[in-house]
Amino acid sequence: MPDFERRIVAVRAALAGSGGAGLLVGPGADLRYLTGYDALPLERLTLLVVPPTGDPLLIVPALERPRAESQGVSVPIAGWRETDDPFALVPKAVGPAKGTVFVGDRLWAAFVLRLQRELHGLPFGLASSITGPLRIRKDPAEISLLRDAASVADDVALALADERVAGWTERELSRWISDRLIAGGVEHVNFALVAAGENAASPHHEPGDRVIAPGESIVCDFGGTIGGYCSDITRTYVVGPAPDDLREVHGVVLRAQAAGTNAARPGVPCESVDAAARTVIESAGFGEAFMHRTGHGIGLEEHEDPYIVGGNSAVLEPGMAFSVEPGVYVRGRLGVRIEDIVVCNPSGPESLNTAPRDLVELPR
Ligand code: ZN
Ligand code: ZN
Ligand code: ZN
Numbered sequence: 001m002p003d004f005e006r007r008i009v010a011v012r013a014a015l016a017g018s019g020g021a022g023l024l025v026g027p028g029a030d031l032r033y034l035t036g037y038d039a040l041p042l043e044r045l046t047l048l049v050v051p052p053t054g055d056p057l058l059i060v061p062a063l064e065r066p067r068a069e070s071q072g073v074s075v076p077i078a079g080w081r082e083t084d085d086p087f088a089l090v091p092k093a094v095g096p097a098k099g100t101v102f103v104g105d106r107l108w109a110a111f112v113l114r115l116q117r118e119l120h121g122l123p124f125g126l127a128s129s130i131t132g133p134l135r136i137r138k139d140p141a142e143i144s145l146l147r148d149a150a151s152v153a154d155d156v157a158l159a160l161a162d163e164r165v166a167g168w169t170e171r172e173l174s175r176w177i178s179d180r181l182i183a184g185g186v187e188h189v190n191f192a193l194v195a196a197g198e199n200a201a202s203p204h205h206e207p208g209d210r211v212i213a214p215g216e217s218i219v220c221d222f223g224g225t226i227g228g229y230c231s232d233i234t235r236t237y238v239v240g241p242a243p244d245d246l247r248e249v250h251g252v253v254l255r256a257q258a259a260g261t262n263a264a265r266p267g268v269p270c271e272s273v274d275a276a277a278r279t280v281i282e283s284a285g286f287g288e289a290f291m292h293r294t295g296h297g298i299g300l301e302e303h304e305d306p307y308i309v310g311g312n313s314a315v316l317e318p319g320m321a322f323s324v325e326p327g328v329y330v331r332g333r334l335g336v337r338i339e340d341i342v343v344c345n346p347s348g349p350e351s352l353n354t355a356p357r358d359l360v361e362l363p364r
Contacts, residue, residue, distance in 0.1 A: 002141045004074060007034050007134065008056055014130045015052040015102070021122055022094040023050040023130055025104035026111060029300035030131045032228055037073045040064065045086040045111060048075070049093035057093040059086050087118050100125045136297065136305045137319035142229060143343060146298070146321055149231035150341050150352035152184035153223060157235045157355040164363050166214050166239045170194040170207035177222050186224030186231075190302050193221040200236075200335030203292055203327060214239040214364060217246050217334040219327075223302065230302045232323055233353050234339035240361030249286065249328045250336045250359040256280035256326040257338040257357065260294050260308070264324065264342050264349040270312040277326040278310075286328045295323035298341055320344045321352075 011023055011034065025031050025048050027039035035058060039046045044061040055076055060068050062079035069077070078093075080086040094101070101119055103112055104127045116124060138146065156177055165173055177192040195205035197216035205219075212218060216238065223232035236253075238246060260277030274294040281290045295308035298321055306314055308322055325339030340353040 002036065002139070004034060004036055008050060008075070010134050011050050011130055012052055014133070015050070015099075018130070019099040020052060020125075020130065021097045021099040021101050021119075022052065023102045023127055024048070024090070024094075024107070024115065025127050025131075026107045028104060028106050029135070029304070030104055030127055032300055033131065033135055035073050035075055037068050037071050038228060039068070043110075045080070047086070047090065047111070049090060051093065051095045052097050052099075054095055057089070059089050059093070061086075087114050090115060090118050094119065098122065102127045102130050132305055135299060137317055138299060138321050138343070139319070142299060143319070143321070145227040145229035146231075146341060146343070147352050149186070149224070149226040149229050150233070152181060152186055152226065153231040153233040154353055154355040155184055156180040156222065157220070157233055157353075160220065160235075160237065161356075161360045161362065164239075165212050165218070165237075166362075166364060168212050170196055170199065170205075170210050170212065173212065173218070173220070174207035177220060181222065181224040186226060187228075189222070189224045190230060190232075191222060193219070195219045195335060197334065198332050201329040201331050201333065202335070203329060203337065212239065215241070215243050215246075217250075217336055218362075219335050219337050221337065221339065228300050230298050230300070232298055232302060232325075232339060232341060233355065234325055234327075234337045235355065235357070235360060236336045236338065237360045237362050239364055242359055242361060245330075246334055246336070247359060249330065249334065252281055252284040252286060253326055253328050253336045253338050254357055256290075257324055257340070260324040260326060261340065261342050261349050261351055264316060264322075264344050266316055266318050266344055266346060268316050270306050270308050270314050270316065271310050273308045273316070273324070274310050274312075277324065281326060281328060289328045289330055290326060291329065292327065295325050295339075295342075297322045316344045318344055318346045 327337030
């Protein structure tokens, strides 16, 4: 069980340190991080209010209260009935402190504008400036959930190596992956991208009716959640035998992925991890064909800080978790991406994904 109380205490300290009047977050990752509550994103107001001193308050529609309580929420809950005005509860929950009101980055505009009226005169800022520095370093309970999520994804990647997928559509393979993730215990499949042949040259291709044929690169990028924490893995397959150009490109991406992972150590800037992977691809002559960043942080959200990208000079710290996912995309022909989730440990990088990274030749 994560230590929600410690997290609230840390938010209060951050508010006090930055002259904040309060933290206001709606359904989403911040709320789950601070209370364990996986709230539905309704048009009715659900809002956690954390003042710099005093008790936090979770404002929920009365009909959601049983759900919140069943999820073990331990902060005080105020349920509001359909004819009540939930916004009237907010100024009291914030209290007398003056200063910035930090609202959830993904709180709906309809709520934010209304809150600005209720708390008129107070400047507004983004909650991520308070919660971001906390969430970016995962505690052991979080790493353990990320590891569990990665292990389910690994099992699916491994099982796929035995399938005869020639003749399947991308959509059928995507469905197969989703079904396996759910059978493996994920609560929610976040995505199951399958891109075959020339479609593999598009990094975020939506699986469609394209039929998979032998000799084509098949990029499979998928993930789901365990205890709210995400997995995200990419492996590239081919119904054998693999053509020479695919082998060559795969070898380059494999070396780039290893170089990126190996660079991920405490004190190293995020952009250096990107550069480590990118240099390998550039010196092989494929620099133009690697058109995205090397990775993204991962946790309660699929994409969160830290971003492993040129220009991000923030340094890695122990507990940070992120993807290392270089790719090469040859338009009209093929694509290769290899992605693992990597944790920056005090002693160096640890890849949570362990499924083999080589070009997997599927049986015909
Ligand atoms: Zn992506
Ligand atoms: Zn991915
Ligand atoms: Zn990713």
